Amino acid sequence: MIKFRPFFFALVLATTVSVTAGAQGGKGEKTETFIADLGDRALQVLVLDSQTPSERDEAFRSLLSEGFDLPLIGRYALGRYWRRATPEQRTEYRKLFEDFIVETYVARLGEYSGETLQVVTSRPDDKDTIVTTEIVREGRPAIRVDWRVRNGDTEPKIVDVVVEGVSMLLTQRDEFASVIQRSGGSVEGLLSRLRDKNSE
Amino acid sequence: MALSGLAACASPGGEPSQIADPLEPVNRVIFAANLAVDTTVIEPVATLYRDVVPDPARDGVRNFLRNLESPVVLANDLLQRDIDAAGVTTKRFFINTTVGILGLFDRAAEMGLQRRDEDFGQTMGTYGIGPGFYVVLPILGPSSLRDTGGRFVDYYFDPLNYYADNTDRRNITLARTGLRALDARARTIETLDEIERTSIDFYATIRSLYHQRRQSDIRNGSAPSLPKLDLSGDSEEDRTASLED
Numbered sequence: 001m002i003k004f005r006p007f008f009f010a011l012v013l014a015t016t017v018s019v020t021a022g023a024q025g026g027k028g029e030k031t032e033t034f035i036a037d038l039g040d041r042a043l044q045v046l047v048l049d050s051q052t053p054s055e056r057d058e059a060f061r062s063l064l065s066e067g068f069d070l071p072l073i074g075r076y077a078l079g080r081y082w083r084r085a086t087p088e089q090r091t092e093y094r095k096l097f098e099d100f101i102v103e104t105y106v107a108r109l110g111e112y113s114g115e116t117l118q119v120v121t122s123r124p125d126d127k128d129t130i131v132t133t134e135i136v137r138e139g140r141p142a143i144r145v146d147w148r149v150r151n152g153d154t155e156p157k158i159v160d161v162v163v164e165g166v167s168m169l170l171t172q173r174d175e176f177a178s179v180i181q182r183s184g185g186s187v188e189g190l191l192s193r194l195r196d197k198n199s200e
Numbered sequence: 201m202a203l204s205g206l207a208a209c210a211s212p213g214g215e216p217s218q219i220a221d222p223l224e225p226v227n228r229v230i231f232a233a234n235l236a237v238d239t240t241v242i243e244p245v246a247t248l249y250r251d252v253v254p255d256p257a258r259d260g261v262r263n264f265l266r267n268l269e270s271p272v273v274l275a276n277d278l279l280q281r282d283i284d285a286a287g288v289t290t291k292r293f294f295i296n297t298t299v300g301i302l303g304l305f306d307r308a309a310e311m312g313l314q315r316r317d318e319d320f321g322q323t324m325g326t327y328g329i330g331p332g333f334y335v336v337l338p339i340l341g342p343s344s345l346r347d348t349g350g351r352f353v354d355y356y357f358d359p360l361n362y363y364a365d366n367t368d369r370r371n372i373t374l375a376r377t378g379l380r381a382l383d384a385r386a387r388t389i390e391t392l393d394e395i396e397r398t399s400i401d402f403y404a405t406i407r408s409l410y411h412q413r414r415q416s417d418i419r420n421g422s423a424p425s426l427p428k429l430d431l432s433g434d435s436e437e438d439r440t441a442s443l444e445d
Binding site for chain 1: 218309314315398399400401403404405407408409412413415416417419421
């Protein structure tokens with residue numbers, strides 16, 4: 001089962017095939033287009049049938065690191081423990097986190113494979129834009145997915161995905177906090193768990 | 201060092217992002233036991249149920265059970281003073297019981313009357329009562345002090361339970377609870393497997409998911425407060441450090 005993971009991810013991102021960005025002015029429209037565009041490019045990766053699973057995994061990883069602000073997500077997921085981490089720990093954590101998060105996002109968003117994503121609306125929220133989308137499923141209620149997009153200096157990046165009110169980022173942070181607390185407040189405890197997990 | 205202050209500022213929109221868990225050691229033991237029962241009995245049975253019973257039949261079972269829950273949903277709609285929702289619940293009940301053949305088909309949803317689940321835990325939530333603390337119930341799984349209390353109250357909102365009690369047919373209640381659990385489990389096999397596989401602390405992940413989901417249910421899905429990515433409290437050097445890559 002596990003070796004089919006990349007296919008799964010491919011299917012997830014295929015949900016974004018028929019993205020239709022609603023017409024709105026200014027920044028919001030740009031951000032909606034960004035979410036829609038990411039889906040299109042995800043499809044292109046999917047179409048390349050000749051790729052081996054590991055090649056495809058790599059392609060999605062680069063797509064993920066392009067579309068998501070992984071350094072910021074990682075920083076936030078570590079919460080207050082970021083400050084306790086030594087520079088060496090931070091460097092290692094960033095690397096471990098990226099490997100870990102790719103696998104996690106693939107798995108957790110994977111169940112929406114083969115569905116259609118529609119942009120519903122967007123609104124500014126502080127320095128971010130929240131793009132609300134719906135995953136439309138045949139004969140079943142639509143699933144609401146909100147994307148928190150940060151408009152950086154150069155280009156927008158996704159910082160959080162909220163599925164039916166459940167934030168991927170918050171879930172991750174709660175989990176990491178628990179692991180650290182259970183190892184007596186040591187960041188090393190988390191790093192060691194991540195190392196083990198990633199080498200599974 | 202304002203480390204403890206940083207922890208506090210992590211809560212989005214005034215809602216505490218984490219649920220208190222003073223019983224964590226006990227909860228973890230029950231969680232592990234539940235997991236063992238799930239792996240050895242519940243998940244295999246749910247998988248069998250899903251593989252043997254065709255989709256339309258399982259949908260029929262679920263629709264039927266949900267239709268039976270209508271009085272509980274209605275009571276909570278009313279207690280939440282949500283007249284529109286109470287109207288939808290009532291219409292759904294009459295349409296599905298008649299046109300939907302005793303609730304086997306969700307014809308109301310096809311007419312645009314979508315089901316929305318309500319329970320007394322949510323009702324208390326709308327009155328501003330917090331979850332109290334996290335509780336893992338044997339077999340039943342994640343809950344909170346508030347939501348466990350809510351379950352008891354909901355029991356008394358349900359006419360079928362009175363009927364079962366008064367006529368010594370308690371196995372109706374048991375069968376219904378069992379079937380509902382089986383149906384729910386059969387629909388989350390892959391999801392839960394994936395979450396477990398990608399977790400480094402499955403217990404903490406489920407706890408977080410439960411809490412977030414309940415908060416969202418109480419708000420009826422509207423998300424006025426997505427978690428803020430607020431790094432305030434960081435010194436400027438930290439902020440720079442987190443962005444240089």
